[in-house]
Amino acid sequence: MTQILNTQANTTLNGKVALVTGGSRGIGAAIAQKLARDGAAVAITYASSGDQAEQVVASIRAAGGKALAIRADAQDADAVRQAVNTAAAALGGLDILVNNAGAAVFGSIDDFSMADYQRLLAVNVTAVFVAAQEAQRHMKEGGRIITIGSVNSDFVPVPGLSVYALTKGAVASFTRGLARDLGPRGITVNNVQPGPVDTEMNPANGPFADTMRTYMATGKYGTGAQIASLVAYLASEDAAFITGANLKADGGFDA
Numbered sequence: 321m322t323q324i325l326n327t328q329a330n331t332t333l334n335g336k337v338a339l340v341t342g343g344s345r346g347i348g349a350a351i352a353q354k355l356a357r358d359g360a361a362v363a364i365t366y367a368s369s370g371d372q373a374e375q376v377v378a379s380i381r382a383a384g385g386k387a388l389a390i391r392a393d394a395q396d397a398d399a400v401r402q403a404v405n406t407a408a409a410a411l412g413g414l415d416i417l418v419n420n421a422g423a424a425v426f427g428s429i430d431d432f433s434m435a436d437y438q439r440l441l442a443v444n445v446t447a448v449f450v451a452a453q454e455a456q457r458h459m460k461e462g463g464r465i466i467t468i469g470s471v472n473s474d475f476v477p478v479p480g481l482s483v484y485a486l487t488k489g490a491v492a493s494f495t496r497g498l499a500r501d502l503g504p505r506g507i508t509v510n511n512v513q514p515g516p517v518d519t520e521m522n523p524a525n526g527p528f529a530d531t532m533r534t535y536m537a538t539g540k541y542g543t544g545a546q547i548a549s550l551v552a553y554l555a556s557e558d559a560a561f562i563t564g565a566n567l568k569a570d571g572g573f574d575a
């Protein structure tokens with residue numbers, strides 16, 4: 321009986337194909353693994369962490385799933401487009417796009433460099449547009465576009481985050497507009513906005529962590545797996561009525 325229940329719990333995405341950008345580490349790796357556990361075939365992209373990307377793929381395959389890693393720097397729009405098409409060709413279509421790849425640079429307006437500004441715009445915003453544009457060409461009714469934004473879209477309690485917040489605000493607005501464009505085709509578009517999650521980008525034992533915890537109702541960093549659960553739900557058929565939503569999973573960071 322337990323065996324049957326476990327099997328049933330892991331079939332919500334059976335037959336679906338997902339692409340998770342930035343799936344080699346952190347939140348993206350947790351999302352890729354969760355979508356695969358729920359039955360999806362999963363492609364991930366990475367820019368430089370090839371070994372870690374292959375480990376994610378190996379762990380999915382070892383559990384009986386189908387996975388593929390594609391090198392595609394999110395700063396390169398052509399590479400992002402190509403990654404979408406490679407994933408669809410290799411895995412037989414595309415049902416779910418998770419725009420997770422992201423970069424953070426902290427700094428005051430006085431000395432924030434144009435190079436950093438352009439990199440954050442390219443990775444956090446332009447790549448999201450490009451991947452969504454290319455992915456929706458492959459999607460049928462039931463398609464899902466999910467972006468990993470940030471609670472900093474709406475709440476910026478410390479200095480030094482203005483450009484990062486700008487990029488995460490942009491994808492929140494893009495989510496609303498794109499939901500209108502794709503709704504008539506039965507494709508949903510949502511934005512998950514995490515608060516502090518323990519990854520290399522924002523380690524729970526890092527220099528800013530104690531300050532971050534003071535803003536949280538729970539006082540505890542989240543995990544990639546917690547974000548992945550919400551993404552997997554949004555990717556499922558059960559979430560067909562949710563679109564254009566900016567959904568926080570932030571331990572009460574902006575409560």
Ligand SMILES: NC(=O)c1ccc[n+]([C@@H]2O[C@H](COP(=O)([O-])OP(=O)(O)OC[C@H]3O[C@@H](n4cnc5c(N)ncnc54)[C@H](OP(=O)(O)O)[C@@H]3O)[C@@H](O)[C@H]2O)c1
Binds near residue numbers: 343369422469471
């Ligand atoms: N951690 C948090 O507290 C937090 C909170 C709110 C929102 N977020 C958002 O959640 C997402 C994931 O963050 P994370 O904490 O998991 O970060 P992370 O641990 O730094 O991992 C980032 C992932 O994105 C990939 N990536 C970075 N730049 C890339 C590029 N130019 N092209 C392709 N892939 C790239 C990395 O792969 P490579 O190593 O191969 O570059 C890696 O797989 C980001 O969008 C971030 O803004 C994080």
